[in-house]
Amino acid sequence: MQPIIAAETVVAIAGLTKTYANGHQALKAVDLEIRRGEIFALLGPNGAGKTTLISIVCGIVTASAGSVRVAGHDIGTDFRAARAAIGLVPQELHTDAFESVWATVSFSRGLFGKAPDPVHLERVLRSLSLWDKKDARIMTLSGGMKRRVLIAKALAHEPQVLFLDEPTAGVDVELRHEMWQLVRELREHGVTIILTTHYIEEAEDMADRIGVINHGELVVVEDKATLMRKLGKKQLTLHLQGPLSQLPPGLSGLPLELADEGNALIYTYDTQAEATGIAGLLRRLNEQGIDFKDLNSSESSLEEIFVSLVRGPRGRETA
């Protein structure tokens, strides 16, 4: 049997902590490993620490404690090699107004220490449908195009890792789908992508793995499919004719719990499993003489999973 080789880690974050000058602790000892070639979605409510995390990795904010290695290079002691491997698309549309598209992407490439390469820049601009705008002043472009200019700037130096901070915030539906397509294409070209988003749909659609951050702590990091399976549960609620004080022994061993002061039974089952076990449950209820007047089922979406994680016991502590 071949040994299982873990996917190569491209970003390794250990014990990352950030306390701002005003005392606000934005990150609390975060550990996270990003695998080469994956699309990793970092989810979290506003102020959870998403942007702080990205800003530290990219060198914009200084960490209070902990370490970050990008492509094997420490962001502090070997900052040149670490940063050269990273491209960053910020959340806000920070662009120069008077520069041309071509000038600004050329500037970005030089800034990241790469010799001019018009062929590469042309390829980047064409892939972002910006080629016919290369001589236009940035101020004359629409918001969606400015967003693409920022992506072009981040790709100008051929980074291994691309950070997209809320790439589709305030972007119309059509452009959002174009953006998703683009991200997938980039991944096919071997770029590792880390994106933060508010749109759960976005993570559900694109990500290989998902991390949920809340109050500066990573609540969960999981493969999207596993997360959906683990937490994406379906529940069957049976509203009983009469209340039960406790679960009858005949029903033990089943994923059942009493709710609504004994007036309801909640059966939780795996949506991915081959058999749900509902038929068996109903048969056993019948055997026990438990009658119910109504039943309904519900399925958790990633959005609900997210909400439950964020509002969960850990989330409530400081809320």
Add this chain to the structure above:
Amino acid sequence: MSLNLHAVRAIYRFEMARTFRTLMQSIASPVLSTSLYFLVFGTAIGARMGAIDGVDYGAYIIPGLVMLTVLSESISNASFGIYLPKWSGTIYELLSAPVSFAEAVLGYVGAAATKSMMLGILILATARVFVPYEIAHPWWMLAFLLLTAVTFCLFGFIIGIWADSWEKLQVIPTMVVTPLTFLGGAFYSINMLPPLWQKISLFNPVVYLVSGFRWSFYGVSDVNIGLSVGMTLGFMGICLAAIGGIFRTGYKLKQ
């Protein structure tokens, strides 16, 4: 540690492109205002003034006027160059790039100093139209011009990093530098002042710059030429030390 020369070049080109894009504002207007000084002080009033230290008044004020413009333009251009990306938010890119602080300074201050040198030489050429003058020590003249341009671009860079509003960006140039330049002997010799004011003037760093620069033209100076060079280098050293401090602490650039 190797130098990221591509980055230095990229910043330098970006800044020079900004200069040429705003040609009217960055070159034409200082040249115009200096020409007005020559017309008013040099030709109109100067005709009624006697020579100072054996130099005709119109010619006497040329080095001071060049210094006046180079000083204030160096500060405003260099401070604007680094303040603008801070204000617009585009600084994120510089901060996330594999660029050391020294390389950023080289790019921004290098471009600002280039512009100041261009301005200084342009004003000297303009002055030639109004007043015939000779330059006794042309190499020293260029050296002083360069030293002043670099020093005050460094100073401007520091102001640009320190400022967090447009108002702060203006306050030191208008409230401190302009008075010091006007009182720095641009239009007169400090030897013409009462003894007490002569002593007070010696605390004004601009006196040493103007005096040294004037010496390179006419071989006459208010203060010892060695002292002039020393004071300019000293001020440059202070600016470099301040920039080193900013570099170490990430002051006002990083949280």
